[in-house]
Amino acid sequence: SAVISQKPSRDICQRGTSLTIQCQVDSQVTMMFWYRQQPGQSLTLIATANQGSEATYESGFVIDKFPISRPNLTFSTLTVSNMSPEDSSIYLCSVGAGAYGYTFGSGTRLTVV
């Protein structure tokens, strides 16, 4: 199954700033998915990133707040912009891996102060 390297693993950021999270996959994948996991909650899909096209955002998430890049079939970034304490969460990227299900990056634990 695919292996995902996600960076950074954690960060503490000042409100009003931005953080870019990177995910590198060891194989080419068509779709990459970005999730948010708020404290004590399950995973909520932010957007689907398809190489060569604009990401598709879920209700409640907008491109200005969570811009996504997908420059090639092995890499994607998610930026959390103009952060507030409510953005404190774990952010995860994921790819489908056929019969192996979906694999996840190790997550980015973001704290906004």
Next chain:
Amino acid sequence: QKEVEQNSGPLSVPEGAIASLNCTYSDRGSQSFFWYRQYSGKSPELIMSIYSNGDKEDGRFTAQLNKASQYVSLLIRDSQPSDSATYLCAVTLNSGNTPLVFGKGTRLSVIA
């Protein structure tokens, strides 16, 4: 609105017992079903996948799928304290190309 429902628990079982975790989903078009285990502070880890009606066994784990009832379950036999975690049910339309929709998760506690 695609929904996946799970009992949030906590579900407590004694060591060696069978833990039974249940999940229902709303989208009849769902084709692929997964159970993930998530330890605190860690990313989800795939336990089982199931794609057709019936049972699928892998070691101490058995997944059961009933598409007519829109119901998925996970049985953990001979539960161990190391099985204590949150179990997430996830479904999708087309494995690999469509995103997973997650339930809220069931917290399992195995008591030694």
